[in-house]
Amino acid sequence: MDIGKDKAGHGALRLTAWATSAVLGWGIAFAAPLPAQAQSLSPDQSLDDTLPAPTTSAAPADAATGPLTDTQTGAPVNQASPASQGSGGSDTPPNMRLRLDGVDPTTTGSTLDDDLRRVNLPETTVDGLRTRQYPDRADVQGIPLGTFTLRPSVNQSINLERDRTGSVEDNRTFLQTDLRSTLTSDWDRHALTVTGEGVWQRNISGTGEEKPTISLDADLRLDLPADTIAHITAGYQFYREDTSDPNAIAGASKQSAVNQFTTGLSLERDFGLLRGTTALALTRTVYSDAELSDGTQVTLSDRDQTAGTWRGRIGYELSPAIIPFVEVNLGRAVYDQTRDSNGYARSNQSYGGKGGVEFDLGEKFKGELGFGYQHTEFDDSRLASVDSPTIDGNLAWSPQRGTDVSIGLSTTVQPSTTPGLSGYSAYQLTSTVSHQLRDDLTAKLTGGTIWRDYPSSGSAADETEYDAAFGLTWGINRYLDLTSNVGYQLTTRKEGDDTRQLQAGVGLTVKR
Template identity: 50%
Template sequence: MPRLSWPLAGLLLAGTMLAATPAFAQQTVNETPTFQEPLDPLVQATGSETPDMTALPGAETTASTGALSDPALTGDQAEALSEAASDNDAIRRTASEGERLNLREGSADATRSNFGDPYEPTGIRVGTFVLRPSITQSIGHERTKAGSTTRRTYSQTGFRGSLTSDWSRHQLIINAEGIYQRNISGTGETEPQARIDSDLRLDLSDDTIANLTAGYSFEREDSADPNAVDGASAQSGVHGFTAGARVQRDFGVIRGTIGAEIDREVYGSVKLANGGKLSLSDRNFTEGTLTGRVGFELSPALIPYLEASIGRSIYDEKRDSLGYERSSSTVVGRAGVEIDLGEKLRGDLGMGYRRSAFDDSRLKSIAALALDGTLTWSPQRGTELRLGLATAIEPSTTAGESGYVSYATTAELTHELRENLVARLSGAYTWRDFRSSGSADQNVYLVGTGLTWDLNRWLALTGDVSYELTSQSRGSDTGVTRAGIGLVLRR
């Protein structure tokens, strides 16, 4: 018996090892899968073209980069999965952010990057277009002090919308907005506004782009404007029509642009204090402008340029009610630079010379230094500063006066206090320089602040306060204080 026990024990041990080998081999295969030259790592790993990355066996996502780490994957396969995940995240962020620049970073759980901004309207699909409408209903109060003090409380209804094409080539954008006011109590002029603009971009080739534009606007002339009628109960309504075409082509590092634009302004009648009406049809005119620009691309972010334009304005009536021929010719030349540093800094700034000569020899020509441009700066995520400069020569309606030069500067600062709470601070200054007449120069100051609280994608609360002061060396100043609160419904 002792001699037979050791061989028997050896046979039993060998049988046990042979029986355990298939199970051990099966377990090893399940834990470490092999890939047979996959066409797409995403499809191979999940069987779907749009997989959930976290569903991969053993896959983990790093908090800093979002890359997948799986010790079972080869180097090439892990790299392909990481690149695909990064591309998908980038697409989602682009679709959710739209035109907004330099947004705040998403939360730690990546809620915004995975599902878009929860407070950004999604829009309405209309065929190959996306419509984003909004309606605002607000109550406001206005106090005007110009010698005497008047007050009014008013209801204001506003609408705003954009229609953007979703084409593989070319693009059409239509923007519209309007304001309707109705006085609830007190006295004072209502300030209705309307505007619609369209821009059709045609991608003619890789180096050539054409734009066709058209628009309409309506507003009531400001009572503080130098051309406003004194003592009127309601100033004239001004209708504006625009149409233009522009072609831009790149010749290597040289960029050339040529464009033409037609503007027309039509003035309605003024309502006088005694109930009568005064026609201002002698102020209706049409203006055509031809502009050329040549730029040199120092880099994709910096393009200095030279620009020149000529224009001609023709009034419907050769002579106005005072017997003056207001039609004129305008020449403009300026040098500037286009800046595009992405989400941090972009804009177009130019400086030059502008001159208008009138057909009537009794009216002096007006020449001025021209400062024009816009600049958008985002020093940090959630904060954006917009600056604007504009120079214009405005004709006069006073006998013997040619007009004045208007220099306007604007600034608007927006900051995200929270993900759904945005604060605004704005300011503007306009200097009306009557250099060709004895009229006193005017200075217009405007400062305002406001808040927008997004309750969800479709509903928001707004509040605004502003103060506007119009002063001149001779005559009384005019101060206007406004405050309002409103509800915004959007889609």
């Protein structure tokens, strides 16, 4: 009797162990597909949406999709790595222990686990807006060239221009080619950036003047010891003087072409709460002959000059976001010819200073603003000195994602070519608003004004220039953009005729 009872007890024990093993096996079989199911979550789903209800059985993953694998190793991602199996506290792999907010409570795990966590994170947003829905329309990656990246673009457009000064009107239709390229380094230390831009125009009808431009700039940043940064710069610029420029030749069919060469060196040093900057810059300017309507050449070599400036700035860090500063500058311009064609010695020297504040509130709001005074006097005693208060600054503001606002203020002293007139102060305001209407459509509005203030003792009258333009860019794909723009310029003069210019065009940009 006892033997029978023992056999029955052993049979019941074996039956219980078999049932327990079966239950555990089915549980593991149903639980294993969960990582693959979590991998396929959409940005609008949470992990709770895929977990089985407490009163129902979990459904197996779709067999058609199969287990996910790592793109580099080929290993299934729904299998726990040896490192995760050895972690204490739970037999569940780390890639299944996700919090509902998308953050893994553990701080350890393999690279594979990190990749899986990144996939399962909800879609990131900025200011409540989702990220780009079309990643193929993002900025192009450029062309790798060793440790450099080249980003070229070409825009071909057809344009209409209406230019009117008093009763004289010039209308033209022209083709314009805009070339732009940026070469940037990818070094652990230091950085080199080379930027080139060029505009070529060809009239297909009308009598307006073609206005080609070329600009090349290079900036080598050196990260030196003791919190010191050095910049070595060089550049070249070519442009043709505009007919609305005060120094342009009246009645010329082709204005002078200007070649400008620049180079500079600056040092920036952080002394704790103090920030110091010193900089030297040299500019060489060469003018070609202008051509009158009857073919006569007007030599302008008496305007060729070499100018050098030095500036020094010291700032005090009240906080990382606010740094007041003071700045002084000295300058000297020497003309190739001691006297110009009218017998005036126009070489000059200048000095000035300003005080202001730098502010940096992050990517949303940064810039600087300064007020000062500038004095310029000429070698010829017959030319009056130019004294002017100055205001300079810049502002970059992004009120929301997809909207960027930039504002610039500058004050410069420009020499004159008019007999008996030394020069004038130019106060310039520029502004740009760029807004992303859609993921593939961007609108840009630009505006500005220049006030040319002549000395009261001179014979020239003040004038003001107003500019406004609007453009649209449609990103067809990451390599092709359709552009359109319309702009208007008005120059008003206290004495003389006003100038009005209207321009509109449409073009296509190819970029890489």
